[in-house]
Amino acid sequence: MSRPRKTPKELRSFRWFGKDDLRSSGHRSRAKQAGFTPDDLDGKPVIAILNTWSDANPCHTHFRQRAEEVKRGVWQAGGFPMEIPLMTLGETFMKPTTMLYRNLLAIQAEEALRAYPADGAVLLGGCDKTVPALLMGATSANVPSIFVPAGPMLRGNWRGQPLGSGTDVWKYWAERRAGTIDECTWREMEDGIARSFGTCMTMGTASTMAAAADALGVTLPGASSIPAADSAHVRMAVAAGRRVVEMVWEDLQPRDILTTEAFENAVTAAMALGGSTNAIIHLIAMAGRAGASLDLDRFDALSRRTPFIANIRPSGKYLMEDFYYAGGLRGALDRLRDLLHTGCLTVNGRTLGDNLAGAFVGNDDVIAPRDKPVGPEGGVAVLRGNLAPDGAVIKHTAAEPRLLRHAGPAVVFKNYNDLEARIDDPALPVTPDSVLVLQDAGPLGAPGMPEWGMLPIPKKLLAQGVRDMVRVSDARMSGTSYGTCVLHVAPESFAGGPLAFVRDGDIIELDVPARRLTLRVADDELNRRRAGWTPREVAYPRGFGHMYARHITQANRGCDFDFLEGTAPIAEPEIH
Ligand code: FES
Secondary structure (H helix, E strand, O other): OOOOOOOHHHOOOHHHHOOOOHHHHHHHHHHHHOOOOHHHHOOOOEEEEEEOOOOOOHHHOOHHHHHHHHHHHHHHOOOEEEEEEOOOOOOOOOOOOHHHHHHHHHHHHHHHHHHOOOOEEEEEEOOOOHHHHHHHHHHHHOOOEEEEEOOEOOOEEEOOEEEOOOHHHHHHHHHHHHOOOOHHHHHHHHHHOOOOOOEOOOOOHHHHHHHHHHHHOOOOOOHHHOOOOOHHHHHHHHHHHHHHHHHHHHOOOHHHHOOHHHHHHHHHHHHHOOOOOHHHHHHHHHHHHHOOOOOHHHHHHHHHHOOEOEOEOOOOOEOHHHHHHOOHHHHHHHOOHHHOOOOOEOOOOOEHHHHOOOOOOOOOOOEOOOOOOOEOOOOOEEEEEOOEEEEEEEOHHHOOHHHOEEEEEEEEEOOHHHHHHHOOOOOOOOOOOOEEEEOOOOOOOOOOOOOOOOOOOOHHHHOOOOOOOOEEEOOOOOOOOOOOEEEOOOOOOOOOOHHHHOOOOOEEEEEOOOOEEEEOOOHHHHHHHHHOOOOOOOOOOOOHHHHHHHHEOOHHHOOOEOOOOOOOOOOOOOOO
């Protein structure tokens, strides 16, 4: 599709560098201070490279180098690169959870693009929340942007066995707690589970969100599947730098791409891949920034009609490196063509359908054919009922099928510290039929809605061979986790949702096929408990947490800040 091209005088950056006035002169002289000449800058689109590289984020170790490679592409295409470091959200080291800071990075991205002379942007992210955060910020700034995903790290390896990030940590840690693995073996596993830079190489949140971004059309086609350490990743970064310059001239903005149909493509992709439950929260928040329509019910409807075809851990067998060799996301999407809006525009100026030309699947065991899917429907189900009036979610493809219809007595933990203190107590009145309940783990209660939702199995049950049981919380769960874990219960317990009123011994009924989550307690008894409940203040007398507590929305709304939602235009900065 050909679009009218901008002229140099129509660039945002012209207001900074092009005028014959005192301020522009100052800006030009300061570009010279950095060693650039008018030939480098005059009339060229300024491309902001928003970089989340940091020593605090081992998944992004290669982004220093990738930023240079993006710059190479920008120079080749006649642009002027300007690298801008932003806060990173290193999933492994940041506490209590990166989710507490997703919106802060989104604000940084939006304001950096607005306050600096950015005509276009390349977004370098990958580790879980950096994907939605950068895209939310770029969408709100509505500056032509390409997302460069960090790419998955190499497969893990332990004595020749492939190890998957997170998934195999949880699995073997349960064995360590059960006493079947010694410390020496455990250390060997630590040596082999993270073998290169790049994101978790299971279908965790990072892989899911990168694939969602790819299906949305905001990466170069297929970029999300390229392993971080593959030279194709370098070539993709250079190509992104080249392409974004053209996007500026074409004025191809995020909101031209991020339509309701594009979000449905992203949900379909995430569901077909057995993707992370975190994608629900992030995609709803991203859609809110783009003015697109997406809610929990639409998510569930799309999940029900989408076959699960990617045989990748935690719901399947393989890892992201295998997925790439088998054809990657383009191969998977090609198998889903009839479920996709193939006419959606993407960052390369072509449609999603055009971009699937030449896609292949080289291994049906990794990317299953439609007539023999890994599972008949998508990985996530949305539950409702008197325990979750505004919804809850479960990744049922990663649960033991026998538990998908289950009723059992609740064992309630008031918060994570309470859980940690009692979960392995031999006197804990718990059986394999119990339903473990965790309160105060939601957006406000924790705060930050950490990935605590895969509650550990009590040691005494592990010793009996139990490896899964029903668990219910208002927390999230790592995309690499598994088990029958009901998550994102809304409203959360801290905000006075019914989860706050569950007591030990109450019967909780889970019925995934019927999409129900029921607390079998009479309404008048629940009302009595509610009447005796006293709201508490979030413990942030000042600082970012103070603002967070006043503006965070619940999980069913995407946990964006209420004042960041929507598409209301914000004026360009004054320059005087
Ligand atoms: Fe960075 Fe998993 S810890 S992607």
